Amino acid sequence: MDLKTNQVSPVLTDPAPIKKSRLGMKSSLLQHSSTFIMIPRKKPGKFDDVRSNGWLDAMKSSSPPQKKLIKDFNVEVASDDTDIAYFSWMLKYPSALNFFEQITNYAKNKKIAMFLDYDGTLSPIVDDPDRALMSDDMRSAVRNVAKYFPTAIISGRSRDKVYDLVGLTELYYAGSHGMDIMGPLSHTVSDDPNCVESNDQQGKELNLFQPAREFLPLIDEVFRTLVENTKEIKGAKVENHKFCVSVHYRNVDEKNWPVVAQCVHDILKGYPRLRLTHGRKVLEVRPVIDWDKGKAVEFLLESLGLSDKNDVLPIYIGDDRTDEDAFKVLQGDNRGYGILVSPVPKETSAFYSLRNPEEVMKFLNTLVKWKKQEEAKCAIDSKRSM
Numbered sequence: 001m002d003l004k005t006n007q008v009s010p011v012l013t014d015p016a017p018i019k020k021s022r023l024g025m026k027s028s029l030l031q032h033s034s035t036f037i038m039i040p041r042k043k044p045g046k047f048d049d050v051r052s053n054g055w056l057d058a059m060k061s062s063s064p065p066q067k068k069l070i071k072d073f074n075v076e077v078a079s080d081d082t083d084i085a086y087f088s089w090m091l092k093y094p095s096a097l098n099f100f101e102q103i104t105n106y107a108k109n110k111k112i113a114m115f116l117d118y119d120g121t122l123s124p125i126v127d128d129p130d131r132a133l134m135s136d137d138m139r140s141a142v143r144n145v146a147k148y149f150p151t152a153i154i155s156g157r158s159r160d161k162v163y164d165l166v167g168l169t170e171l172y173y174a175g176s177h178g179m180d181i182m183g184p185l186s187h188t189v190s191d192d193p194n195c196v197e198s199n200d201q202q203g204k205e206l207n208l209f210q211p212a213r214e215f216l217p218l219i220d221e222v223f224r225t226l227v228e229n230t231k232e233i234k235g236a237k238v239e240n241h242k243f244c245v246s247v248h249y250r251n252v253d254e255k256n257w258p259v260v261a262q263c264v265h266d267i268l269k270g271y272p273r274l275r276l277t278h279g280r281k282v283l284e285v286r287p288v289i290d291w292d293k294g295k296a297v298e299f300l301l302e303s304l305g306l307s308d309k310n311d312v313l314p315i316y317i318g319d320d321r322t323d324e325d326a327f328k329v330l331q332g333d334n335r336g337y338g339i340l341v342s343p344v345p346k347e348t349s350a351f352y353s354l355r356n357p358e359e360v361m362k363f364l365n366t367l368v369k370w371k372k373q374e375e376a377k378c379a380i381d382s383k384r385s386m
């Protein structure tokens with residue numbers, strides 16, 4: 001198939017709706033009663049495309065500001081209006097730490113499956129994506145969680161990159177927003193032509209699922225074009241994540257954000273089979289296929305033999321817009337818990353919240369401690385009944 005010349009609409013932007021003219025009409029000829037009023041057509045401005053399609057608004061709102069927390073006797077004190085807004089938002093999305101008992105009451109006699117995003121969830125957000133390292137303490141928290149619950153990392157980064165950063169063999173990894181999954185061997189999913197048997201670094205047999213395989217040459221081509229066309233924009237950085245491309249503008253002067261947006265927009269016009277989504281100060285170019293982090297969660301649950309079961313509780317922890325697809329999947333039919341990591345109020349389909357990666361670590365450690373206690377109780381009970 002010629003992936004460049006398909007009829008699909010050129011770009012789907014993620015968060016912001018396409019703005020029509022105030023009257024919802026595209027034409028500059030507005031009909032009024034039976035007469036026509038001529039409105040002079042405005043000369044197109046340099047960045048009209050990215051202004052009118054909402055990209056710039058989405059870019060401006062794409063990452064919460066960093067805020068200092070005041071601590072007083074271990075109690076966070078509302079320092080300003082932002083804190084008050086956060087606390088009232090938490091009434092709708094309570095802290096998974098404060099509501100830990102409710103979570104474990106529900107999880108009793110259920111099998112928890114843990115899904116974790118990487119950036120902003122396991123590692124703090126930093127200026128240089130290559131320096132987004134997770135702490136050793138976080139690594140050991142994730143390792144312990146994986147001892148007790150099937151655990152997968154689902155990241156926007158390439159699978160290899162996220163594996164290098166996490167470095168744990170006990171987990172499953174899905175890169176490129178779920179378009180590159182190394183999951184358990186399973187007969188129910190292996191019939192799909194995009195699924196092949198493979199081996200991980202340790203030689204363990206696994207299933208490799210890559211639903212956007214045919215897009216590889218196209219992604220590579222667009223990556224090289226983006227690198228070339230953004231090279232004059234100070235601070236812009238382009239990453240190749242195999243099945244998607246990230247264009248970072250975190251380190252670009254805000255006055256040049258329209259230049260970044262327009263550049264990506266112009267390139268995408270030539271690739272109708274690719275689309276744009278927004279992440280935290282990053283524009284993400286990916287194939288127009290019906291696949292996202294939510295679909296990856298469903299795929300992994302199926303591969304693990306944990307799909308459609310009442311005694312399974314999937315938990316997904318993530319911080320970004322792309323994680324919302326996974327939250328929605330868990331929200332549907334009350335299947336499981338999405339936990340949004342955010343220090344500021346955000347519209348979300350998650351059920352609970354955590355403020356930052358430190359709280360994520362605390363949550364994971366508390367979960368492991370609870371599980372150990374449950375197992376110890378079970379062991380005592382079964383001894384008594386012998």
Ligand SMILES: O=P(O)(O)OC[C@H]1O[C@H](O[C@H]2O[C@H](CO)[C@@H](O)[C@H](O)[C@H]2O)[C@H](O)[C@@H](O)[C@@H]1O
Nearest residue numbers: 118119125126127129132155156246250280282
């Ligand atoms: O799905 P994720 O694992 O959360 O990956 C999403 C993107 O994460 C990285 O970018 C983000 O984190 C960087 C490091 O803290 C930060 O500099 C950047 O502004 C954030 O957008 C990664 O570099 C992207 O390619 C991922 O798509």
